[in-house]
Structures are given as C-alpha cells and as structure tokens.
Amino acid sequence: MRKTFLAIIILCITVSCNRAKDYQQVIHDPVLYSHLTGQLTEIMTFNIFTPPVASRVYAYSHLAAYEVMAKGDSNYASLDGQLKGFTNIPHPETGKQIDYPYASMIAMMEVGKTLTFSNATMDSIVNALKELAIEHGMPDSMESQSKAYGLSVAKAVLAWSKKDNYAQTRSAAKYTVPEEEGKWIPTPPAYIQAVEPHWRTIRSIVMDSANQFAPPPPATFSKDSSSEFFRWAKQVYDTVNNLTDEQKAIASFWDCNGFKVNIVGHAMFATKAMTPGGHWMGIIGIICKDKKVDLSKTIHTYTTVAFALMDAFISCWDAKYTWALIRPESVINQYIDPNWKPFLQTPPFPEYTSGHSEISSAAATVLEHLYGTEVSFRDSTERGWGWPDRPFRSVREAADEAGISRFYGGIHYSRSIAVAKEQGIRLGNYVMTKLQTDKQRTKLAAQ
Structure with a gap:
C-alpha cells in the first residue's frame, strides 16, 4: 500500500500549502x-x-456521507424512509458542535474501512484528515463531536448494509456451468469460475427488483452461418481482425480489468486496474471540479451515481445469469477460428448483457439530470495505468464509448451493448425520478 500512503502525504500537502486557510476552507x-x-x-x-x-462499497460509503450532509444542508432531504428498510438515521444531539462536511467524510471513510477490511490504511487517512482540521483551527471539541456524529451515521448505514443478502452470497453454492450448447463456459487464459453468480439476489438500492429493467431475450444460439446469432459472432471476429489504432485505444482505455491474467512462458501472474465503477467515480471528481460545485452537490453527485451503479450491476447480473449466453471468444474458437483471440481478455461471467454499457449509461443518465447533456470534460482517470487522457463533449459520448469499447475488445456482441445502453438509461431515469433529495423541488411538487 506504499502508493496509498504516498497519496495521503500528497493530499496533506495539497490542501494545507496555504497556511492562511482556516479549517472550513480546507x-x-x-x-x-x-x-x-x-x-x-x-x-x-x-x-x-x-x-x-466495488459498486456496493461506493453506494454505502457515499450514502453515509450524504445522510450527514443532508442534516447540515437545508437544500437536501434525508433518504431516511425512502430506501427499503432504511430508517431511524441518527440526528445530531442538541447543543453539539458539528462540522457537517468533516462528519460526512468521517462517515464515508468509516463505512469504506469496514466494507474493505482496510483498517490500518483507512485509519491513517482519517488521522491525516484530523491533523488537517486541527492544524487549520478546528476546535478539538468540534472535531471530536463531529467525528462521533459521523461514526453514528456510519454505524446505522452499516447495519442496513448487513440486511442486503451480501453475507449469504459469500457462502452460496458455486456456479454450475450448463452443459447446454450455446451457454457460457470459462474462457482462456485462466478459465476462472463464474464471478458473482448470486449477485442478482442482493437487495437493490432504488430499483424495486433485480429484473425491473430486464432486457429482451438474446438471439437464439445457432451455428448456422445465416442465423442472426452467428452473424453477431462473425461481426465480432471481423471487427477485431481489422481494428484501427483508435479502436484499440478506446478498448484499452475502458478495459478496467481488475484482475487480468498474464502468461509469460511458464509463469502466470495478474495485473490490477480499477473497476469500471471506479472509472466513473473518477469522472465525477473531474466534472465536479470543472463545474466548481460545492461540497454538498459533490456528495450528492457521488451518491446518486453510486446508487445507479450498484443497481445497474444487480440488473445486469440478473440478465447475465438468466440467459448465461456464451462469449464471442468461445463461439469463434469452436466454430470459426480455433486460433483467434479477442483484443481484450474475456471477463469470467456470461455475456448478455454488457456490464460496461449498462453501468456507464446509467451513470451518464444521472449526470445528465444533474448537469445537463452538454458537459464536456477531459477524462484523466487512466493516467495511472499509462493511458493518455481522452476528451469528451458529453457524458453520453463517454458512456457510449465505454459501451462500444467492449465490442472492439472482442468480448461482447454489438447487440448486447445496444440493449444494455437502453437498460442503463431507463434505470438512471428511474433513480432520479424516485429519489427525493432536493427539498426545494419536493416542496414545489407538493404545492
């Protein structure tokens, strides 16, 4: 975790370089x-x-921050009572000195620490945050009372998180690969077993059920070269065999493969990257900074997008394990070209529909609700993995590129990407319609 501790030091230097700043500015x-x-x-x-x-960690962590923030900002409404079983969130005690922004960050980090099991690392970050606050003039009593309130909200959010069926899925039966032709099978190079086959049983955040935005059935599997399904596979084959440099750059930029298996000679090792949800968390930071929005709207943005991401993964995984559709790599190797390889490494779960496309479309839809349809930005989230920045004229353009990147990578049929895009749009709109977070908008609607 050397990089993490280095980042803490950089963080401290960045926000405390101007000694004239008071704790509120910092x-x-x-x-x-x-x-x-x-x-x-x-x-x-x-x-x-x-x-x-990862999407689950983001959703609960930002929810904790949001609930604290909403108690201190009259423009935002608590989600207490709006989410399934999410009730009785603590209020600050009368007479306590609470710095709500500080308490929000404490709440977010406490939930993140608990759900990632990274106590030492997170405690170091929180201690650095405390040092910043005290150094810039936050009274000790305010710091301790704000921290206590943040921890109380975090505790309530964590208690709610324990009822989402996640623990039960950790001990659920492993996925049994269907013997039926045309169904998903593990893919090279490591032939990893199916990832999160029970994710659709996780309690959703905003959706009513995992299949609320279920896609239409995929084309019926067929080896007939004139069939719709075979044309899907042949399209992937032909495209990957003739990729342009720009298409390769797009596929690589959005790969976000958290566990890529590499084989060199007789050695096998894995390389890491952030998840696609993490990529969109990075985009949020860029947009919020570009737009110079305040902390409350920043927290609100992270929270609503995180909700859309978590529900999109539940929705997508429901489709994946409902249809268990075979990946292009398996079809092409068996029926077209046994030596063919996709440009990107095929992820270890069924094909239909595309996770990248659905979660990106859902995130973009939420961001359009908050910032409009013409938000241009320069995506620098992949610098740490060696990829140059990519400029986008809108979040929709970025989401569409994220979706098509999986086709260029050779790991999704184009139809799966198009269908998932529509799922994401419907889901994102639903999140923003159902949640009542803006007090002013709620008052106007009631009049």
Missing part, C-alpha cells in the same frame, strides 16, 4: 472529498474487488 473543499473517494478506489484496486462488490 475541510469543506469538495476536491478533498474526491481525493478521499480516490483513496477508496485505490484500496479496492489493490485488494482486487470485483466490479459488483
């Missing part, structure tokens, strides 16, 4: 919140959290 800086989210991403990357599991 702790209330939305960029600091984005830095802390980045630390959470780094911890999950280091510990190889799967994309669905």
